[in-house]
Amino acid sequence: MTEATNAGAATAPTKRGREGKSNPTIYDIAKVAGVNPSTVSRALSKPGRVSAKTQKLIEDAAAELNYQVNPFARALPTGRTSTFGLIVADITNPTFFDIIRGAETTATVRDYTLVLAESAESAVTELTAARRMMATVDGLILASPRMDDDNIRTLARDKPVVVINREVDGVPCVVPDVDKGISEAVRSLAANGHRKLAFVAGPPQSWMSARRWEGMQAACEWSRLDAVRLESTKPTVDGGRQVARDVRASGATAVLTYNDLLAIGLMQELQAAGVVVPDQISIVGFDDIFGADFTTPPLTTVRSPLGECGSGAATLLLDLLQGLGEGAGTLRVETELVLRGSSGRLLPAG
Amino acid sequence: MTEATNAGAATAPTKRGREGKSNPTIYDIAKVAGVNPSTVSRALSKPGRVSAKTQKLIEDAAAELNYQVNPFARALPTGRTSTFGLIVADITNPTFFDIIRGAETTATVRDYTLVLAESAESAVTELTAARRMMATVDGLILASPRMDDDNIRTLARDKPVVVINREVDGVPCVVPDVDKGISEAVRSLAANGHRKLAFVAGPPQSWMSARRWEGMQAACEWSRLDAVRLESTKPTVDGGRQVARDVRASGATAVLTYNDLLAIGLMQELQAAGVVVPDQISIVGFDDIFGADFTTPPLTTVRSPLGECGSGAATLLLDLLQGLGEGAGTLRVETELVLRGSSGRLLPAG
DNA sequence: CAATTGATGGCAACCGGTTGACAAAGCTCT
DNA sequence: AGAGCTTTGTCAACCGGTTGCCATCAATTG
Numbered sequence: 001m002t003e004a005t006n007a008g009a010a011t012a013p014t015k016r017g018r019e020g021k022s023n024p025t026i027y028d029i030a031k032v033a034g035v036n037p038s039t040v041s042r043a044l045s046k047p048g049r050v051s052a053k054t055q056k057l058i059e060d061a062a063a064e065l066n067y068q069v070n071p072f073a074r075a076l077p078t079g080r081t082s083t084f085g086l087i088v089a090d091i092t093n094p095t096f097f098d099i100i101r102g103a104e105t106t107a108t109v110r111d112y113t114l115v116l117a118e119s120a121e122s123a124v125t126e127l128t129a130a131r132r133m134m135a136t137v138d139g140l141i142l143a144s145p146r147m148d149d150d151n152i153r154t155l156a157r158d159k160p161v162v163v164i165n166r167e168v169d170g171v172p173c174v175v176p177d178v179d180k181g182i183s184e185a186v187r188s189l190a191a192n193g194h195r196k197l198a199f200v201a202g203p204p205q206s207w208m209s210a211r212r213w214e215g216m217q218a219a220c221e222w223s224r225l226d227a228v229r230l231e232s233t234k235p236t237v238d239g240g241r242q243v244a245r246d247v248r249a250s251g252a253t254a255v256l257t258y259n260d261l262l263a264i265g266l267m268q269e270l271q272a273a274g275v276v277v278p279d280q281i282s283i284v285g286f287d288d289i290f291g292a293d294f295t296t297p298p299l300t301t302v303r304s305p306l307g308e309c310g311s312g313a314a315t316l317l318l319d320l321l322q323g324l325g326e327g328a329g330t331l332r333v334e335t336e337l338v339l340r341g342s343s344g345r346l347l348p349a350g
Numbered sequence: 351m352t353e354a355t356n357a358g359a360a361t362a363p364t365k366r367g368r369e370g371k372s373n374p375t376i377y378d379i380a381k382v383a384g385v386n387p388s389t390v391s392r393a394l395s396k397p398g399r400v401s402a403k404t405q406k407l408i409e410d411a412a413a414e415l416n417y418q419v420n421p422f423a424r425a426l427p428t429g430r431t432s433t434f435g436l437i438v439a440d441i442t443n444p445t446f447f448d449i450i451r452g453a454e455t456t457a458t459v460r461d462y463t464l465v466l467a468e469s470a471e472s473a474v475t476e477l478t479a480a481r482r483m484m485a486t487v488d489g490l491i492l493a494s495p496r497m498d499d500d501n502i503r504t505l506a507r508d509k510p511v512v513v514i515n516r517e518v519d520g521v522p523c524v525v526p527d528v529d530k531g532i533s534e535a536v537r538s539l540a541a542n543g544h545r546k547l548a549f550v551a552g553p554p555q556s557w558m559s560a561r562r563w564e565g566m567q568a569a570c571e572w573s574r575l576d577a578v579r580l581e582s583t584k585p586t587v588d589g590g591r592q593v594a595r596d597v598r599a600s601g602a603t604a605v606l607t608y609n610d611l612l613a614i615g616l617m618q619e620l621q622a623a624g625v626v627v628p629d630q631i632s633i634v635g636f637d638d639i640f641g642a643d644f645t646t647p648p649l650t651t652v653r654s655p656l657g658e659c660g661s662g663a664a665t666l667l668l669d670l671l672q673g674l675g676e677g678a679g680t681l682r683v684e685t686e687l688v689l690r691g692s693s694g695r696l697l698p699a700g
Numbered sequence: 701c702a703a704t705t706g707a708t709g710g711c712a713a714c715c716g717g718t719t720g721a722c723a724a725a726g727c728t729c730t
Numbered sequence: 731a732g733a734g735c736t737t738t739g740t741c742a743a744c745c746g747g748t749t750g751c752c753a754t755c756a757a758t759t760g
């Protein structure tokens with residue numbers, strides 16, 4: 001940020017009305033249509049409560065005045081805001097962009113507004129943000145929450161909450177079912193001659209990380225492969241670079257990482273050290289984020305349908321809000337292996 | 351989305367209060383502190399208007415009751431919502447990721463809430479979304495808007511509006527100053543022996559696309575290089591693939607593209623056709639989005655400080671809202687060439 | 701034709717803060 | 731002590747919808 005020129009007088013934003021033309025209200029409509037304001041209110045929000053004739057009268061007047069409800073005036077007595085919140089662990093992380101997009105799209109379709117906040121991977125920040133939001137939204141979606149189950153349940157007691165990427169008892173959740181994708185990945189690696197796999201874990205509070213590790217252990221047992229677990233410092237490209245040492249030291253010939261960012265960082269670091277992927281080490285990521293196919297070789301990964309998670313969570317939440325929902329239940333979405341170039345046959349050490 | 355199990359009874363969300371414990375109001379505080387509600391209101395929002403003694407009394411009572419203002423009740427008489435909107439052309443496009451992040455971060459810091467919407471690259475959808483938002487926000491940020499100047503000015507007459515990636519007379523804007531970055535890019539290409547450059551343009555309504563093309567023409571003239579302009583169908587990876595034919599046909603040995611996505615798609619397609627980058631063709635993108643360095647070779651690009659644009663716009667807007675701003679003015683942010691592997695010396699054919 | 705019923709519109713209170721006008725209280729200063 | 735000024739708290743109206751209750755009126759029915 002360098003230079004700030006001042007171009008022309010500001011079109012001083014009118015200090016909100018009173019100077020002649022404030023926004024039209026139901027009272028204005030009532031006057032034009034020659035009815036009582038409450039009738040206008042009913043005509044506009046309770047279909048069928050007024051006669052077809054007055055309905056039309058009022059609608060015409062509303063159209064003429066270019067009327068728009070004042071959401072605040074409506075929210076005050078009813079508590080409904082037509083708004084829901086989405087809290088993500090890290091806006092930096094592209095994983096969440098598909099989720100955000102999915103949620104935003106269904107929000108718009110169903111005439112709701114999406115409010116966004118991030119927790120910066122911190123359980124306290126997350127809880128603070130959630131509390132703040134609760135006042136202004138009808139419901140909340142928590143994507144990969146870091147706070148503990150009890151806090152989530154407490155929030156859910158107040159207003160509908162839907163959780164993505166984690167299972168919390170008594171709270172509706174949207175969870176990718178990792179088993180299918182993982183077993184496909186492990187079978188593929190086994191078929192390519194790998195015998196020892198490593199898992200690079202994500203943040204310790206991450207429910208998903210734990211699930212993926214369990215899934216991998218199970219799949220490896222089934223295929224009679226060795227599985228070792230390595231820890232990462234943070235679930236980012238940088239974190240992936242840092243864990244490269246440990247990966248090489250582990251003796252594993254194939255690696256599954258908690259997410260794609262770790263995989264990409266790991267691959268970069270290994271390649272920089274002269275390791276050929278996939279000839280010497282196979283790498284498999286998780287999620288299939290934007291850019292996973294930009295790498296050379298393109299990243300093999302277990303795809304989570306993130307957009308579907310976002311839209312699924314939004315749908316679940318809105319159904320709940322509109323009284324269509326069954327209550328708590330877990331929506332499982334399928335994962336699948338996306339086979340690209342970063343995994344493959346192990347070449348005999350040359 | 352495949353399976354939906356129903357796990358346990360719903361923690362039926364309490365239908366908003368009245369059953370004993372609604373949220374505390376200023377009236378409750380007033381009762382506890384033994385003062386009038388209006389005094390509470392003043393204590394909580396007009397610093398200095400009440401004596402230190404009552405101030406403390408009220409604050410203690412508020413803390414004890416765990417009071418939180420009801421934003422709607424506040425918004426109704428004042429019109430202030432502590433909320434601003436951000437409309438992006440396309441949530442799919444990672445260019446906007448950083449803008450969103452920048453805006454969200456400053457919003458949080460300054461105790462504002464960010465509301466997000468997208469226009470799906472359509473001028474009408476954009477205008478509709480903007481109109482809808484206007485009712486619920488204090489101000490609006492338009493990132494790469496597609497609607498025309500007059501519509502933007504009309505919106506700006508109502509409430510503060512800040513525009514990113516475009517200059518609109520009389521409206522505050524945040525614009526990357528492309529000249530520096532472009533001239534660095536062109537000089538670098540000239541120094542590497544290129545004589546004919548191509549520009550792959552973006553959407554016709556894109557102000558930025560026009561500016562970049564102008565900047566490139568100017569820089570080429572200065573360096574005495576040829577510049578040809580090619581059109582793309584859409585500013586995405588796919589659009590980049592599709593324009594590869596034209597690029598080869600153009601005879602240019604170096605290409606600047608409207609954005610990184612086009613560059614990445616173009617590079618993929620060229621490489622698939624056996625063209626070696628950068629030996630036979632140099633490619634330079636725009637923006638330096640997430641993932642631009644994942645490619646092989648990593649993408650040379652003219653970086654726009656997108657996060658800075660987002661936070662700069664938010665700062666501008668909030669200053670305006672809080673009466674600190676000077677009104678319309680353009681905030682220019684610097685661009686710079688990020689030299690990576692996709693551009694370089696032209697190898698003699700053969 | 702009178703009685704019952706359902707549909708429709710009006711009245712007024714309410715949601716929870718904000719704010720202008722004003723009165724009471726506190727203070728200074730002569 | 732009293733005039734004049736400032737500080738502090740109260741009153742009441744207001745923002746713009748929503749909704750329970752009631753009155754009216756027309757339609758239905760015996």
